Amino acid sequence: MIPELGEFALILAMLLAALQAFFGIMGPALRRDRWMAAVTPAVSGQFVMVATSMGCLITSFINNDFSVKYVAENSNSSLPLFYRVAALWGAHSGSLILWIFLLALWSIAAAIGTSRLPKPFASRVIGVLGVISFGFLLYTLATSNPFLRLDPPWPDGESLNPVLQDPGLAAHPPVLYTGYVGLAVAFAFAGAAMLEGRLDREWARWTRPWTTAAWAFLSCGIALGSWWAYYTLGWGGFWFWDPVENASFMPWLMATALIHSLAVTEKRGLFKSWTLLLAVLAFSLSLVGTFLVRSGVLVSVHSFAASPGRGTFILAFLIVMIGSALALYAWRAPLLKSEAGFELTARESFLLFNNILLVTACATVFAGTIAPLIAGPLGIGKLSVGPPYFNPTFLLSILPLLALLSVGIHAGWKRGNLGRRARILLLAFIAAAVIGCGVVFGFFTGGRVLSPVGVALGVWIILSSLIDPIDRLRRHISIPRAVLGMTLAHIGLGIFVISITSVEAFTAERDVALSAGGIAQLGAYQFQFQGVKPIEGADYSGVAGTVILKHNGALVDVMHPQKREYWVQHTVTTHSAIYMYRVSNVLVALGQDLGDGRWSLRLQVRPLVTFIWLAAFIMAAGGMLAISDRRYRLEREPAAALTPAALAAVPAVTRSEAG
Amino acid sequence: MRAGYLLIAALMASLLLAASAAYAIAPTQMPTPQLEARYLRLIRGFRCMQCQDESLADSPVDLAADMRRDIRDMLLAGKTDQQIRDFMVSRYGYFILFKPPFVWKTAWLWLTPGAVLLVGVIVALTIIRKRAALAATDPQDDDLVDT
Numbered sequence: 001m002i003p004e005l006g007e008f009a010l011i012l013a014m015l016l017a018a019l020q021a022f023f024g025i026m027g028p029a030l031r032r033d034r035w036m037a038a039v040t041p042a043v044s045g046q047f048v049m050v051a052t053s054m055g056c057l058i059t060s061f062i063n064n065d066f067s068v069k070y071v072a073e074n075s076n077s078s079l080p081l082f083y084r085v086a087a088l089w090g091a092h093s094g095s096l097i098l099w100i101f102l103l104a105l106w107s108i109a110a111a112i113g114t115s116r117l118p119k120p121f122a123s124r125v126i127g128v129l130g131v132i133s134f135g136f137l138l139y140t141l142a143t144s145n146p147f148l149r150l151d152p153p154w155p156d157g158e159s160l161n162p163v164l165q166d167p168g169l170a171a172h173p174p175v176l177y178t179g180y181v182g183l184a185v186a187f188a189f190a191g192a193a194m195l196e197g198r199l200d201r202e203w204a205r206w207t208r209p210w211t212t213a214a215w216a217f218l219s220c221g222i223a224l225g226s227w228w229a230y231y232t233l234g235w236g237g238f239w240f241w242d243p244v245e246n247a248s249f250m251p252w253l254m255a256t257a258l259i260h261s262l263a264v265t266e267k268r269g270l271f272k273s274w275t276l277l278l279a280v281l282a283f284s285l286s287l288v289g290t291f292l293v294r295s296g297v298l299v300s301v302h303s304f305a306a307s308p309g310r311g312t313f314i315l316a317f318l319i320v321m322i323g324s325a326l327a328l329y330a331w332r333a334p335l336l337k338s339e340a341g342f343e344l345t346a347r348e349s350f351l352l353f354n355n356i357l358l359v360t361a362c363a364t365v366f367a368g369t370i371a372p373l374i375a376g377p378l379g380i381g382k383l384s385v386g387p388p389y390f391n392p393t394f395l396l397s398i399l400p401l402l403a404l405l406s407v408g409i410h411a412g413w414k415r416g417n418l419g420r421r422a423r424i425l426l427l428a429f430i431a432a433a434v435i436g437c438g439v440v441f442g443f444f445t446g447g448r449v450l451s452p453v454g455v456a457l458g459v460w461i462i463l464s465s466l467i468d469p470i471d472r473l474r475r476h477i478s479i480p481r482a483v484l485g486m487t488l489a490h491i492g493l494g495i496f497v498i499s500i501t502s503v504e505a506f507t508a509e510r511d512v513a514l515s516a517g518g519i520a521q522l523g524a525y526q527f528q529f530q531g532v533k534p535i536e537g538a539d540y541s542g543v544a545g546t547v548i549l550k551h552n553g554a555l556v557d558v559m560h561p562q563k564r565e566y567w568v569q570h571t572v573t574t575h576s577a578i579y580m581y582r583v584s585n586v587l588v589a590l591g592q593d594l595g596d597g598r599w600s601l602r603l604q605v606r607p608l609v610t611f612i613w614l615a616a617f618i619m620a621a622g623g624m625l626a627i628s629d630r631r632y633r634l635e636r637e638p639a640a641a642l643t644p645a646a647l648a649a650v651p652a653v654t655r656s657e658a659g
Numbered sequence: 660m661r662a663g664y665l666l667i668a669a670l671m672a673s674l675l676l677a678a679s680a681a682y683a684i685a686p687t688q689m690p691t692p693q694l695e696a697r698y699l700r701l702i703r704g705f706r707c708m709q710c711q712d713e714s715l716a717d718s719p720v721d722l723a724a725d726m727r728r729d730i731r732d733m734l735l736a737g738k739t740d741q742q743i744r745d746f747m748v749s750r751y752g753y754f755i756l757f758k759p760p761f762v763w764k765t766a767w768l769w770l771t772p773g774a775v776l777l778v779g780v781i782v783a784l785t786i787i788r789k790r791a792a793l794a795a796t797d798p799q800d801d802d803l804v805d806t
Contacts, residue, residue, distance in 0.1 A: 243712075341794030360776045367767075381752055383759055386706065397772065
C-alpha cells in the first residue's frame with residue numbers, strides 16, 4: 001500500500017511540475033496574471049508530493065518491505081536503522097528520488113527568495129525549474145521506478161554494499177547533490193533572463209547568492225567524498241582524477257568561474273552574455289555528470305547499451321535541455337551590449353583571466369575524462385588517462401590563476417591603480433617566497449621543484465587576502481560580510497594549496513612485513529606490530545591488528561587497523577587506523593596474512609593532509625558568509641513605472657538594457 | 660576503489676557489489692633504495708588490467724601480483740625503465756599506462772589544454788583592448804569601491 005502511495009504521489013508530482021513549467025513560462029509570455037499566480041501553488045504542491053513519495057520509500061526501507069524490488073536489492077534486515085535510511089541513495093533509482101527531492105526543495109527556496117522580485121521574472125525562474133523537475137520525474141517513472149514490487153517478496157534483502165556502510169556515505173551524496181541541483185537555480189535565473197531578453201546589474205545581484213550557495217555545497221560534497229575515501233580505504237590517497245571525481249569537479253570549476261563573472265556583471269554590467277553562458281554550461285556539466293555516472297558509461301561503455309531505454313532517454317533529455325538553452329542563448333546574447341570600459345590592469349581584466357584559466361582547467365579535465373570513452377571510435381584502442389596526464393596539464397592553468405589572485409584582489413575597478421597597495425603586496429610576496437623556500441629546503445629536506453612555488457603561492461594568497469581586512473580594521477571601517485566571505489574563501493584556497501603541496505612533496509610511505517613484536521621505522525616514527533585479534537560486528541567479522549606508534553621513541557598512540565569480512569556479500573574491506581599527530585596524519589593499514597604470524601602492513605605519514613578537507617570547508621564557509629551580506633536581502637523598491645503590470649506590458653526586447 | 664569509484668558504487672551498487680575494498684599491501688625487498696624507488700614509480704604508473712582505476716601498486720588481484728613480480732624481475736635483470744615500459748605496452752597495449760602516450764592519434768589530448776589557454780588569452784587580450792578604448796568615455800565612476 002505504502003509503495004503504491006509513493007508511486008501515485010510521484011505521478012501527481014510530475015503533473016504538477018508540468019503545470020508549474022507551463023504557467024511559469026507561458027504566463028509571463030502571454031501576460032496572464034492568473035496563470036502566473038498559479039505558479040506558487042503548483043510548486044508547493046509538487047514539493048509536497050515529492051516529499052510524500054520520498055517518505056514512502058524511506059518507510060519501506062525502515063519497515064524492511066522486501067516486496068519492493070529496490071528495497072530488497074539495497075537493504076537487509078540486519079542493517080542498522082541509520083544505514084537502512086541511507087540505503088535510499090545507495091543505488092540508481094533512489095538517488096534519482098533524492099535528486100528530485102532536493103530540486104523540489106531548491107524550487108521552494110527559490111519561490112520564497114524571488115517573491116519580492118518582479119512577478120514575470122519570478123514565475124519564469126520557477127517555470128524553468130519546473131521543466132527540469134518534469135524531465136527528471138518522467139525519466140524516473142518511465143525507466144527507473146523505485147516502487148516496483150516483487151512477486152513473491154524476497155525473505156531478506158541483498159543488503160547495502162559494505163564499503164558504503166559508513167557515516168561519510170550518509171552525508172556525501174546528499175551534500176554533493178545539493179550542490180549539483182543548486183546549479184539548476186543559477187540556470188533557471190539565466191533561463192528567465194534569456195526568456196525575458198533582459199539582463200541588468202540587478203539580475204546579477206539576484207543570482208549571486210544562489211550560485212554561491214550551490215558552489216558551497218558542491219565544495220563540501222566533493223571534500224566529504226574525498227575524505228571518506230581516504231579514511232575508509234587502506235589506500236590513503238585523496239584524489240585520483242577518477243572519471244566520477246572529475247564529473248563532480250567540472251561543475252565546481254565552472255561554478256567558481258561563474259561566481260567571479262557574476263561579480264563583474266553586478267559591479268560593472270559587463271560580461272553579461274559570458275555570465276549567461278557560464279550558468280548554462282555549469283548546470284549542463286552537472287547534468288552530464290549526473291547522467292554519465294548514473295548511466296554507467298564511465299565504468300564501461302557496455303553498460304550504456306545494457307539498458308537502452310535509460311540511455312536513449314538520457315541522451316534525448318540532455319539534448320533537449322542543453323540544446324534549447326544554447327539556442328535561446330544564441331538568440332538573446334547579441335542583444336546584451338555594454339558600453340563600459342576598463343584598463344588592462346583593472347580588476348575586470350584579472351577576473352577575465354580568472355575565467356579564462358578556470359574554463360581552461362575545466363576543458364583540460366573534460367578532455368582527459370572523455371578521452372578513454374572516445375578512444376575506441378578514434379582507433380586508438382583502449383586508453384587510460386590518469387594522474388600523470390592531469391597533474392601537469394591542470395597546473396598549466398591553475399598556477400597562473402593562483403599567481404594572479406593575490407594581485408587581482410587589490411586591483412581597482414575600471415582603472416587598475418594598485419596605489420599604496422603595491423608596496424605592501426611586494427613585501428607580502430617576498431615574505432611568502434622566503435617562507436616557501438624556508439619550509440621546503442629548511443624544515444623538511446627534499447621536496448620537488450614545484451614545492452617551494454606551491455608553498456610560496458599559498459602563503460602569498462593568505463597574506464595578500466589579509467591586507468584589506470587589516471587595513472579596514474585599523475582605519476575603523478566596517479567590513480561588509482561579502483568582503484569577509486571572499487577573504488575567508490581565498491584564505492581557504494591558500495591553505496588548500498599549501499596542504500596539497502605538502503602532501504605531494506613530503507608524504508612518506510612504506511609497505512612492510514612484520515611478525516608480532518617486529519618494529520618498522522618511517523622517518524621519525526616507529527611502528528611496533530603486536531599481532532592480530534579476531535573481532536565481530538553487527539554484520540561482519542574480521543581481525544584487528546595492534547600497532548604501537550612512537551615518535552622519536554616517545555609513545556604516541558596504540559593503533560588498531562582492521563580487516564572485515566561482511567557476511568551477506570562475502571566482501572572484505574580494509575579499515576585503516578589513522579592518528580593525527582601534530583599536523584601529520586599517520587595511517588596504518590592491515591594487509592595480508594603472510595603465514596607464520598607475519599602480516600603485511602602499509603605505513604604512511606602525510607603532513608597536513610587533514611587541512612586539504614578543512615580548507616575546502618573554509619572556502620564553503622566563506623561562500624556562506626558572503627551570502628549572508630545584507631545587500632542581498634535589501635530589495636530596493638522598484639521604481640513606480642516598473643510595477644509588475646507595467647513590466648509585463650512592455651515588449652520584452654525593448655527592455656533589454658544598454659548599460 | 661578511489662573516491663570516485665566509491666561514488667559509482669554508491670550510485671550503481673548492484674553492478675559493483677562483487678568488488679572488494681581490500682588493498683594489495685605488498686612489501687618488496689629490492690636490494691638498493693634506488694631500485695626500490697624505481698620499482699615503486701613503475702608499478703604506480705601502470706594500471707591493473709582487471710580493476711577500475713587502480714594502479715598495479717594497489718591492486719589486490721592475482722594478475723597484478725604476477726605483473727609486479729615480472730617488473731621486479733626485469734629490474735633485477737638490469738633493464739631500464741624505458742625498456743620495461745616498452746615491454747608492458749607491447750604486451751598489454753597503451754591501456755596499461757596511466758600516462759597516455761604522445762602519438763599522432765592522442766596528440767589532441769595533450770595539446771587541448773595549451774590550445775584552449777592560448778585561444779582564451781588571445782580572446783581576453785582582444786576584449787581588454789576594446790574595453791580599454793572605452794574606459795575614457797565610460798561615465799560610470801560612482802560606487803566603484805570594493806564589493
